[in-house]
Amino acid sequence: MVEGFTFDDVLIVPAARTRVESRRSVDTSHKLGEVEFSVPVMTASMAMFDTANPIATQLDSGVAWRMADAGAVHIFSRATPFEQRMEGVDYLAAGGLNTGLAVSLDEFFEFQPKLEKVQGLVSIDIANGALIPPIRWRGVNPLIIGNFANPEAVFREGTDFDGDFAFKFGVGSGAACSTREVTGVGYPQAALIHEARKNSGETFVISDGGVRNPGDFVKAVALGADFVMTGRLFGGCLETPWRSFMKDGVEYKPYRGMASREQKGSEDFVEGVSGRVPVTGSLYSVVESLEQGLSSAMSYVNATNIMEFMAKAEFVYSPSSQVENSTRV
Numbered sequence: 001m002v003e004g005f006t007f008d009d010v011l012i013v014p015a016a017r018t019r020v021e022s023r024r025s026v027d028t029s030h031k032l033g034e035v036e037f038s039v040p041v042m043t044a045s046m047a048m049f050d051t052a053n054p055i056a057t058q059l060d061s062g063v064a065w066r067m068a069d070a071g072a073v074h075i076f077s078r079a080t081p082f083e084q085r086m087e088g089v090d091y092l093a094a095g096g097l098n099t100g101l102a103v104s105l106d107e108f109f110e111f112q113p114k115l116e117k118v119q120g121l122v123s124i125d126i127a128n129g130a131l132i133p134p135i136r137w138r139g140v141n142p143l144i145i146g147n148f149a150n151p152e153a154v155f156r157e158g159t160d161f162d163g164d165f166a167f168k169f170g171v172g173s174g175a176a177c178s179t180r181e182v183t184g185v186g187y188p189q190a191a192l193i194h195e196a197r198k199n200s201g202e203t204f205v206i207s208d209g210g211v212r213n214p215g216d217f218v219k220a221v222a223l224g225a226d227f228v229m230t231g232r233l234f235g236g237c238l239e240t241p242w243r244s245f246m247k248d249g250v251e252y253k254p255y256r257g258m259a260s261r262e263q264k265g266s267e268d269f270v271e272g273v274s275g276r277v278p279v280t281g282s283l284y285s286v287v288e289s290l291e292q293g294l295s296s297a298m299s300y301v302n303a304t305n306i307m308e309f310m311a312k313a314e315f316v317y318s319p320s321s322q323v324e325n326s327t328r329v
Helices: 062-069 082-094 105-115 151-156 179-183 189-200 214-223 283-301 306-312 321-325
Strands: 010-013 030-032 035-037 041-043 073-076 100-103 121-125 143-148 165-169 204-208 227-230 245-247 250-256 274-278 314-317
Touching: 010 214, 010 283, 041 062, 062 073, 062 082, 062 283, 073 082, 073 121, 082 100, 082 105, 100 105, 105 121, 143 151, 143 204, 151 165, 151 189, 165 189, 189 204, 189 214, 214 227, 214 283, 214 306, 283 306
Parallel strands: 041 073, 041 227, 073 100, 100 121, 121 143, 143 165, 165 204, 204 227
Antiparallel strands: 010 314, 030 035, 245 250, 250 274
């Protein structure tokens, strides 16, 4: 049996001495191919970020351009027709804004010549990445493939795959994903990223799910995630297109997993849930809080850039720390 750990189980150990006098002197930027991020975070590929309401199929690109403007990125979900996603990426790219689109496996092989010319990011987005067959990729940027819940999946790079790739890890760790409850399948997200990084070589590692606060985001990066994908942190932002509603004096927005019954429109293979999240404020403020948390952690570890942060970060394991970590006032 493999022993794993979650984000709650570990803390980043600060350096005994640091020469980084201020978090303002660190560089939180990172690149995935030609796409540069001021902070390495991606909005999850969910319909709630891409459509005007839960039943719409017309693409709304507001979240995508705001994420790009904030120095992060959004990858359009599979909730809208393929051509709309392509047009959305091309439109934003023409304005110098980074974005991307998720595609099914069938869409990828049908439209691969078009996808290899996309100036943004392309992500094959399926529930079980182990089903993805060998691919020869010659796109502008690394092809994102996933999702995987086995850290050894990255070993396939260089054997089954030809080209530049980014492996997306995370099954069942998302706030609206019920895969672990329904199937019993999964891998603790923090341990998954840590092990995948050790296996990755030059391949990019993307952590998808399990992030509930800026501290979890920072831990994911320190454990080896080149980029972190999260839906929960952005679900309650004012700029997301689904309308908010009031309940018991609190303002909420709908939050719906892509594998939920409501999103799929059927009872078949439901591995997601629907619910609500409190309205939390601006998308820009969320990105800023992640950047500030990361830059502060880097200063504690005596690191001035992302790669140095990953190399220098050490961890202490303590399941009891999840109680001590929480504010209690």
